[in-house]
Amino acid sequence: MFESLSQRLSDTVNRLRGRGRLTEENIRETLREVRIALLEADVALPVVKALVERVKVRAVGQEVMKSLSPGQALVKVVSDELTAVMGAANSELNLATQPPAVVLMAGLQGAGKTTTVGKLARFLKERKKKRVMVVSCDVYRPAAIEQLRTLASQVDVAFFPSEAGQNPVDIAKAAIAAARREVIDVLLVDTAGRLHVDEAMMEEIKALHGAINPIETLFVVDSMTGQDAANVAKAFSDALPLTGVVLTKTDGDARGGAALSVRYITGRPIKFLGAGEKTDALEPFHPDRVAQRILGMGDVLSLVEEVERKVDHEKAQKLAEKVMKGKRFDLNDMRDQLQQMSNMGGLAGLMDKLPGVSSLPDNVKSKVNDGELNKMVAIIGSMTKKERRHPDLLNGSRKARVARGSGTQPADVNRLLKQFMQMEKMMSKLSKGGSKGLMRQMRGAMKGMGGMGGMMPPR
Template identity: 95%
Template sequence: MFESLSQRLSDTVNRLRGRGRLTEENIRETLREVRIALLEADVALPVVKALIERVKVRAVGQEVLKSLSPGQALVKVVSDELTTVMGVANTELNLAATPPAIVLMAGLQGAGKTTTVAKLARFLKERKKKRVMVVSCDVYRPAAIEQLRTLAEQVDVAFFPSEAGQNPVDIAKAAIAAARREVMDVLLVDTAGRLHIDEAMMDEIKALHAALNPIETLFVVDSMTGQDAASTAKAFSDAIPLTGVVLTKTDGDARGGAALSVRYITGRPIKFMGAGEKTDALEPFHPDRLAQRILGMGDVLSLVEEVERKVDQEKAQKLAEKVMKGKRFDLNDMRDQLEQMSNMGGLAGLMDKLPGMGNLPDNVKSKVNDNELKRMVAIIGSMTKKERRHPDLLNGSRKARVARGSGTQPADVNRLLKQFMQMEKMMSKLSKGGSKGLMRQMRGAMKGMGGMGGMGGGMPPMR
């Protein structure tokens, strides 16, 4: 998300960072480039105008021109105003109601509403420790009811059955009664979507809202529709009292126009963003962190939270102990590391959150893709247990067999083994307490990314 916008803005602000002095002309030229970048990212015109005006007022005032490092000061102003446009800070889901707290989900067909219900159910169950029930009031699409039933089983939450032909309001009332009987903390209500906003759809969602009196009414919208997402959300917020927005499919949105437009146009906070089909692919929306990512500053806080949540701590501890005792790092350990990275959204997901990664050349970024991660895991999986423990055994004929078994070429196997040797050296340095040498090697690895997956010199252990 934001790839094109981030690249343009990063290039623009990087030219200012080292400037000892800025003039109004410098600032005017910079803001012109920022304006073009925002428009190309499909940000709504009123949002672009407001943001540029706010930056301009602060930039030509005392705050930037009189600053000791005006270039840095201007970058901070742009970051602050991007954050303000998107909502300043994360707005948490309000569940302060007599159980069950009812959350009504609305949106157009194809926005990913049913999948988002399952993702939110998992989020509430695993991270907030809530007892969750889900129900589908989409009586026009029987497949939607079955889809939600299947997803509810996957994320292990209660499912209230419904059928095509039933009255949506009757389903909702029966679900509330069931949620009370079963002492549920939260009831998530999926609703019917349409291909466009129409009167019948609005009447139905109004009737459901009146019957349920939900504490939260979330509008689910496809971020790839750009500024149209903001105008659609506005139409819904005019009809029913929305409390927030969920942006979906952000992994396929290179522009980011929706994220930068929705809050300003609707006045409603973006509460979550979904990226990917997996049921764990839903994250709270943090405007401040996203603004830093847009400007190429990374998002270390989100990365740390993700590591704590998704990394297998027991495996990480065992690897750390093994390395510190000077025991040999083998291909089983490397496969564990690769799988941990895959669980965290893969290389592309990690790079998006690391500071400075936006400055890597395009030819390096293009090599960083998760198909290569999967290929590396497949190559290791095609080896025998003995070969994984003792890579030195891999002679020409064995490499050819491994390549055939993993659907790759012997050259791919050789590249993986070279990668392994670099990682092994890093682990050896770590076991000897050479952290400074390790950091130098890691920096060199990032600069020299190439070969398989563009991963170059290796990865630190996931801890």
């Protein structure tokens, strides 16, 4: 998400970073580039006008023109205003009510509501430690109820059964009664997809909202519809008292226009971003972190939180103890590390949050893909237990067998073994010199890569 916008804005603001002095003329040129970048990202025109005007007012004032480092001061202004447009801070779900807290999900057909209900159920259960129940009031789509039943089973939350032909209001009221009996904290109510121009369907969801009085009414919208997502959200917010928006399919949206438009046009905060089909692919929306990502500064906070949440701490502890005792790092350990990386969204997911990645050439970024990571896991999986513990056993014939078993070439096996040797060497340094030894090793590696100065933005 934001790939094209990030590339364009990063190039624009980077040209200003080293300037000792900014003039009104080069600020005007920069803002013209910013305007074009936002329009190309499919940001709604009223949002583009407002954002550029707010940056301009601050940029030609004392804050930037008189700054000791005007280029970086302008970058901060752009970052601040991007954050302000998307909402100052993360807006959490309001669940402060007598249980069960009822959350109603609304949206267009095909926006991903049912999948989002499953993701949100998992989020509330695992991260907020809530007892969750889900119910489907979609009596029009035959597979909707079964889909939600399957998702509830996958994420291990309670499911309230319903049937096609029942009245949605009756279903929701019965589910609330059941949630009270079972001491459920949060009830998520899935609804049928509807078009905002379909008066009968809009009346139905208004009646449902009035009958159950949810504490949260979330609008689920496909981010790939761009600025139209904001317009549809506005139409729904005029009909329903929405409390927030969930943007789905953000992994397929390289522009990010919806994220920059929704809050400004609807006045409703974006509460979550959905990226991918997996039930853990739902993240709270942090406007300040997203603004940093757009400007190529990365999102290290989210990366740290993701690592903390998804890394298998027991395995990590065992590996640390093994290395510190001087025991040999083997291919089983390497496979564990690769699989944990995959669990965190793969290489592409990690790269997206690293500072300076947006400024890398496309041919470099294109080489970072999860296919390579999966190939490495497959190669290690084709080895015998003994070969994984003792890679030195892998002679030419064994490598050929491993390549055949993993559907790769002997050259791929050699490449993996070379990477393994580099990792093993680093682990060996750590066991001999502790963390200081590892830091020396990393500094040496970075010098060999030219200091990576081109990847990291100046502080």
